[in-house]
Amino acid sequence: MSKPSIYFGAGSILELGNLYPDRGFHILRIPEISSEELKKIRSSLQGRIFSETIYEKGMPDIANIQALQDDFWSWADLEKSALLGIGGGSVMDAAKVLRYKPDGVAWLSKHLDVSIEDESLPKIPLLLASTTAGTGSEVTPTATIWDFTKQRKHSFFGPEVFANVAIVDPCLSLCAPWVISRDSGIDALSHALEAIWNRNRTEETTNLAIFAAKKICHYLPLIRDDLSNLELREQLSEAALSAGLAMAKTQTALVHALSYSETARSQQSHGQSCAYWLPYVWQLLIDSDCDPSILMSLDRAIGQYFSAPIEMYQWLLALGFSVHPPLECDKTVEEQVGRVRLSARGKNFAGFRIHGE
Numbered sequence: 001m002s003k004p005s006i007y008f009g010a011g012s013i014l015e016l017g018n019l020y021p022d023r024g025f026h027i028l029r030i031p032e033i034s035s036e037e038l039k040k041i042r043s044s045l046q047g048r049i050f051s052e053t054i055y056e057k058g059m060p061d062i063a064n065i066q067a068l069q070d071d072f073w074s075w076a077d078l079e080k081s082a083l084l085g086i087g088g089g090s091v092m093d094a095a096k097v098l099r100y101k102p103d104g105v106a107w108l109s110k111h112l113d114v115s116i117e118d119e120s121l122p123k124i125p126l127l128l129a130s131t132t133a134g135t136g137s138e139v140t141p142t143a144t145i146w147d148f149t150k151q152r153k154h155s156f157f158g159p160e161v162f163a164n165v166a167i168v169d170p171c172l173s174l175c176a177p178w179v180i181s182r183d184s185g186i187d188a189l190s191h192a193l194e195a196i197w198n199r200n201r202t203e204e205t206t207n208l209a210i211f212a213a214k215k216i217c218h219y220l221p222l223i224r225d226d227l228s229n230l231e232l233r234e235q236l237s238e239a240a241l242s243a244g245l246a247m248a249k250t251q252t253a254l255v256h257a258l259s260y261s262e263t264a265r266s267q268q269s270h271g272q273s274c275a276y277w278l279p280y281v282w283q284l285l286i287d288s289d290c291d292p293s294i295l296m297s298l299d300r301a302i303g304q305y306f307s308a309p310i311e312m313y314q315w316l317l318a319l320g321f322s323v324h325p326p327l328e329c330d331k332t333v334e335e336q337v338g339r340v341r342l343s344a345r346g347k348n349f350a351g352f353r354i355h356g357e
Contacts, residue, residue, distance in 0.1 A: 003248075004128075004139055004166040008241060010230060013037065013129060013169040016084070017044035020125055023082040024050040026072070028095050030087035030131060031056060032175050041086075050076075055087060059263070059270075060094045062147045062154065066108045068094065073101050082125040085163075086172070088184065089135030089270070092128045093143035096161050099126045108156070112145060116158030123160075129167040132176055133236035134184025134271065136191055136244020138166035142251075146263075153260040168241050170233035178224055181236075182319055183271030185220040188240040189213060190274035194253040195246035196297050197285050197350045206297050208246035213301035215239035221319070254349035255281045257340035275316050279309040279326035280333075281349070288351035 007015045016025075025045055031054045042049065053072075057064045078101055085095030097108060101122040128138040137143070142157040176184070195201060195209040219235045226232060258281070259273035285294070286309070306312045309326035316323045324333070340346040 002162070004163045006139065006166045006168065006241070008168045008238070010169060010171050010234060012167055013040055013172065014044050015167065016041060016127070017046065019127065019165060020082045023080055023125065024048045025082050025084050026050050026076060027052045027084045027086065028055050028091060028098060029053070029085070030091055033086060033131065033172065034175050037172055037175075041084075050081060055091045055094060057090070057094070059090050060097070060143070060145050062108060062112070062145050063149075065094055065097050065145060066106065069098050069100070069102055069108060072098055076101075076124070078122055078124060082127065084127045084129065086129045086131060088130070088132040088180070089137045089144075089187075092130065092135065092137040092163075093145070093156075095126060095128060096137075096143040096163070097145070097156055099123045108145070112154040112156055114158075116156070116160045119160060121160065125165075126163040127165040127167065128163045129169060129172060130237070130240070131172045132180060132184035133170070133173055133233065133240040134187040136188065136240055136247055138163060138168065139241065139244045140248040142248075151261070151265055153263070166241075168237050170230060170237040173233050173237060174228055174230065176227070178227060179320075180269075181223055181227065182220065183269040183275075184240070185216050185223075185236060185271070186275045186278075186316070186319075186321070187269075187271040188236075188243045189216045189220075190255050190271075190278060191243040191247040191252065192216070192239075192301065193278065193282070193298070194255055194348075195243070195250045196301060197281075197290070197294055198250040198253050198348050199350050200250040200348060201294075201350070202249065205246040205249050208242045210297060210301040212239040212243035212246065214304075216243075217302055217305040224319075251348055252345050253281075254284070254337075254340070254346055254351070257343050257345035257349075258336060260340075261336075272321060275319075275321040276324055278316065278323075279313040280324045280329075281351075282309040282312065283326035284337075285349075285351040290350050294350055 141161040192209040192212040223232045
């Protein structure tokens with residue numbers, strides 16, 4: 001499947017009126033969307049809304065998403081429907097699964113942690129509209145599905161998981177409160193930095209990541225006291241989109257690998273979990289014998305804001321995060337790093353030598 005068509009900018013949600021004119025829309029959305037934006041969406045679709053489901057389940061849990069998928073397909077029509085997911089990463093990840101018509105019991109469990117490449121699997125067109133400048137899920141071929149009972153993280157991924165359409169309309173993010181905006185912004189910053197210190201990096205992904213990181217470091221603190229500023233929202237939305245495009249190609253690395261256990265245990269936001277590890281992993285990179293060009297790229301991305309990980313640590317503390325001091329390491333932390341360094345995400349970190357390289 002090809003990558004999604006992207007519509008970016010204030011008012012881009014109105015493009016819905018031109019998309020899939022022969023299909024009706026099922027909407028999966030967060031409850032916090034403003035009445036003004038909902039009016040735009042309903043007006044654009046002009047009576048083509050088959051259903052509207054409010055998603056309040058939080059981070060997608062395997063049991064909840066399987067139940068949602070089974071219920072949805074008890075009445076949805078494969079030939080006449082399209083699915084529109086509007087929200088943050090949790091809603092968009094849930095929608096990536098929901099669009100597939102299951103063929104039996106525990107369909108989701110059988111399709112986790114294996115690449116979805118079969119084009120013949122029955123599914124409906126998927127459109128994703130982000131309400132936060134953060135996860136980049138609208139342009140990535142991955143959904144994170146949690147098993148909170150067993151405290152495990154799973155991936156629903158592969159080339160067939162891409163949405164058909166990504167809509168990045170900063171007007172949709174105007175209702176996001178500061179904490180959600182902050183956490184989403186740091187999630188996007190993590191995607192950008194992880195794309196830079198990644199073994200799968202390319203010149204294209206590095207340039208996308210540098211562009212994103214610069215914007216986030218500049219604009220995120222400004223929005224704290226100016227949440228209704230559309231220009232700031234647009235800048236952060238563009239940064240998150242750029243970071244998402246980079247991350248879609250490189251995948252994430254050590255920060256994310258370290259964050260998963262805490263997220264599974266406490267269900268705290270992904271941005272908070274990543275913020276905790278960012279300065280520490282940056283320090284690990286500095287202390288490694290990584291390619292000097294990576295450090296040069298980092299300097300281009302964040303050098304005007306932080307001269308060292310300790311300054312990022314202080315910046316994150318000022319934003320209200322709990323953060324691991326970059327220069328402190330104990331046996332527990334070393335054991336955590338040791339457990340994840342050979343995981344799929346841990347191996348992507350360019351500060352490690354893998355198998356004696």
